[in-house]
Amino acid sequence: MSRFASGVVVLSVGGPDVHAMTANAFGSVSLDPPLVHCCVAHTAVMHTSLSSSRGFGVSILGADQEPIARYFADKARPLGRPQFDGVAWAPGPLTGAPLLAGALGWLECKLVESRPAGDHSLFLGEVLSSTTGEGDTALLFYAGRFERTAAPRS
Template identity: 80%
Template sequence: MSRFASGVVVLSVGEPNVHAMTANAFGSVSLDPPLVHCCVAHTAVMHEKITRSRSFGVSILGASQETLARYFADKARPLGMAQFDGVAWNPGPLTGAPLLPGALAWMECKLVESYVAGDHSLFVGEVLSSATGDGDEALLFYAGQFQRMEAS
């Protein structure tokens, strides 16, 4: 799977279950209705947070946001609201999930299905709202490293 290039997102959940994590197992499922999926390990803090909240936010990271990707992937960062100390964010208008300024796009989703898939769950969310940012260079994950891709 290291030979499969993927985009990089930060998944987030709002109050009272505030949490965020970097993920690259994310994608589109359906256009009508608009559905996306993310895969989260059963052992990840985010697994319980999405299950409890029944909603999640998505910030699709741009090439300049590698530092944020690394930060939200770091298991040593604080939990709860403390993980957002010093990090710019805006609450999603529908879910309150923290959304990161400077991202290429944002979504707020309502959890509609959850499937056990080995040591992960595949969460399917209905997109409740979405917006695009100004950037056009994507942050990718390929061969175990962050990469940058310019739009042509």
């Protein structure tokens, strides 16, 4: 699977147990209704957060956001609200989930299903809202490292 390039997002949950994590196991499932999926390890803090939440946010990272991706992938970062100190974000109006500034796009989702899948769980979310940001180059994960898309041809 290291030969499969994937986009990079930060998943987030609001509320009293606010949390975020970098993910690349994320994608579109359906257009009608609009559904997305994400996979999270059973051992991840986000697994507990998503399992107990009714909604979550997704920030689709741009090519210049590798430092943010690395930060939210770092297990040594603080937990709870302090993990967002020094990070520009706003609460999603529908879920309260932190949505990161500078992203290429944002989704707010209602959790509709969760299923065990090996050492991960597959979470299915119905998209409640979507917004696009500025920028036209995406952050990718390929062969165990971060990469960037080229600027679109005019």
